[in-house]
């Protein structure tokens with residue numbers, strides 16, 4: 020918030036001095052103090068150099084709660100907090116130094132140097148200042164806080180949003196060098212008063228720009244100090260007689276016994292929190308998670324529940340109640356939230372009073388019923404009353420029947436019922452798959468922002484730091500204002516960080532970007548939690564992943580050659596890319612790889628509905644029909660026409676034979692391909708269920724449940740990954756076949772995570788089918804090469820239409836490699852000849868850097884991130900005709916396969 024006069028004085032700026040005086044006014048009687056203060060500053064600088072608290076405060080490596088104030092400084096904080104209602108972390112650190120009051124001399128014009136000065140350009144100093152336009156008026160009105168940067172003989176003035184508001188060069192070095200705290204001076208047409216010195220560290224970390232943001236709270240009390248806290252304010256705030264009677268300690272027992280060996284007790288709020296939130300002086304009561312839930316919670320989930328509790332209670336950052344739980348897919352974010360809701364709904368630290376009454380859960384439509392099921396799974400149907408909104412159950416019902424405490428609604432329905440929702444007081448808001456809120460301009464985000472609930476949780480399985488703008492939107496949603504305005508965030512964090520990543524960045528820019536990134540991570544790290552799949556690996560069965568390179572059939576090869584020789588492809592390669600004809604060409608090649616009948620259908624369709632603007636497409640298909648047999652009927656397609664379909668059928672047959680009780684999830688990105696696969700199921704008598712974009716939301720959970728039910732006779736689950744893959748649990752299946760490949764690795768990863776997750780009982784087999792030498796291999800290579808990863812890694816909405824291709828890339832895409840048994844292997848630079856079984860060092864996998872704009876050192880390894888070329892090289896790999904194929908499933912399909920890659924996770928227990 021901007022104030023008209025001396026903003027820093029009012030906003031808890033850590034560099035402020037205690038007393039404000041208007042510009043130009045001096046107080047000669049305090050002259051002695053000037054000298055004393057200067058001395059003090061020197062002493063303080065000396066002390067800071069000697070590894071004092073200040074130094075550790077500024078150490079970028081220390082960014083955890085561990086570096087929060089010591090007992091002593093905590094006392095200081097509490098003292099301040101008692102007066103101001105809030106405190107600044109940095110301010111408290113400096114407060115102990117308590118510099119004496121300042122004296123202001125008349126403003127002095129700093130002059131521009133005329134002659135050549137010989138002083139070094141290395142002088143760099145930073146000051147916090149207030150400024151106003153230069154004028155002769157007696158009573159000045161300061162216009163704002165700013166940061167003054169003196170560098171050699173030049174200066175820059177930046178406002179607290181990081182924007183330059185003044186610059187000047189060629190000043191007298193001696194005058195700039197002398198600038199010190201308390202001084203008022205005229206510089207570049209502005210009058211400024213120097214309010215404090217900013218250390219280089221505070222500048223480079225960006226801390227000097229923060230104003231009015233939440234500050235980390237004091238660490239929660241340890242187990243050791245879990246003795247009942249006798250309220251220090253009891254005598255100060257006298258409760259009413261009614262409250263007095265309530266204050267009978269006997270009545271304030273924890274809901275569950277905190278002393279049983281496996282109890283999970285929430286950290287107690289610190290004194291500051293109590294001061295803020297326990298105004299009625301209730302005694303402290305331990306908040307204990309229901310033992311029924313604790314029994315099921317995995318260790319990482321227990322940590323997660325504590326994390327969420329601390330965040331929403333405002334115990335991690337004063338005044339901020341939001342959290343982002345970004346655990347990788349399948350780590351049980353739902354259960355962690357359910358545990359939190361159930362706890363807060365029944366308990367609270369102050370007199371045991373429940374913290375929340377009503378919770379709103381917003382989730383993709385396909386997961387509304389999954390949430391209901393999870394509530395039922397973990398809490399039964401008696402403990403908590405859940406209301407799910409659908410066509411037949413409207414929000415009004417929830418309002419009327421007061422016993423419901425949780426409302427689950429899809430994002431789409433939320434928009435439709437926003438007016439009613441706004442009238443309900445929700446105490447906790449959970450946004451599942453909340454990555455969609457990364458754009459603050461879209462309707463869903465603005466609708467959710469408009470809800471007044473301050474305890475907000477985003478759940479997402481995808482990393483949130485890949486794009487700094489999206490990162491801001493998510494952070495600002497859960498903890499509004501924590502990073503300041505968007506424009507200041509851009510100046511202070513985004514621009515320096517992005518600039519530092521440019522190859523042309525100077526050392527100085529690199530260092531600044533690095534420090535700002537560290538600061539940003541520290542600041543936001545308090546309320547973002549991400550754990551990777553590894554934490555539950557030990558609870559999961561083995562996962563056997565295979566990349567299967569299927570030989571194309573003669574028909575496919577002939578059609579492929581024709582397509583590549585078409586006029587449309589030639590135009591693309593000449594760079595004539597208007598109207599994006601390359602997309603049509605790519606589409607045709609992909610269809611052909613799935614099955615020639617799909618291409619046949621497209622050609623026929625074009626013949627029937629030809630318009631004048633699709634000349635490219637017609638030129639692409641020219642002469643193709645002649646390649647098909649004269650009596651070809653797409654409805655009577657056979658597996659003999661498609662290499663992948665041959666492999667698929669053999670694979671289904673061998674699974675059915677060797678594992679009659681196990682089920683298969685069969686994934687494609689295309690409805691037409693799913694139609695073919697469905698037809699195959701029918702022909703072979705395989706019982707199946709299907710979920711794609713057309714499946715009504717109300718039926719989805721039923722379909723999933725039916726498949727997961729161990730008594731169901733289903734063998735196959737046909738899934739359109741893009742349409743409904745996100746968040747689904749398909750643990751009824753233990754074999755997953757990716758029939759085609761998407762440009763975006765995230766789509767495939769999403770699909771694969773549906774089966775290898777908590778609750779899975781069988782070893783999981785994953786098969787990725789690719790047609791050898793074709794565009795499918797190229798897409799795969801793009802997925803695992805750097806180019807494919809950049810930017811698009813986690814965005815399910817990104818398709819080939821968003822990808823720019825150079826003519827060179829198109830040449831590569833439009834090449835058929837007929838003689839190679841695996842182009843991908845050829846590119847790996849692998850020392851094996853591809854003729855023998857080659858198993859690299861399987862134990863030690865190379866870690867791939869995630870493309871996170873916050874930089875590589877801020878990342879933890881993500882196990883569900885796309886594979887890299889170098890990782891693939893470590894996989895076991897062998898040609899289809901390899902002699903010793905021990906895997907019975909691969910053995911059965913080898914005839915149609917030119918090459919395999921295989922990797923086993925959790926091998927110890929693999930069967």
Ligand SMILES: Nc1ncnc2c1ncn2[C@@H]1O[C@H](COP(=O)(O)OP(=O)(O)OP(=O)(O)O)[C@@H](O)[C@H]1O
Nearest residue numbers: 315316317348349350351352353354480746748777
């Ligand atoms: N402690 C547990 N014990 C057994 N099963 C669990 C446990 N926690 C979660 N599960 C099960 O694991 C599956 C995955 O959980 P959940 O759907 O919450 O994952 P998620 O983190 O939301 O993943 P996604 O990002 O894919 O949505 C569910 O079937 C859930 O019931």
Ligand SMILES: [Mg+2]
Nearest residue numbers: 352353451746
């Ligand atoms: Mg989920």
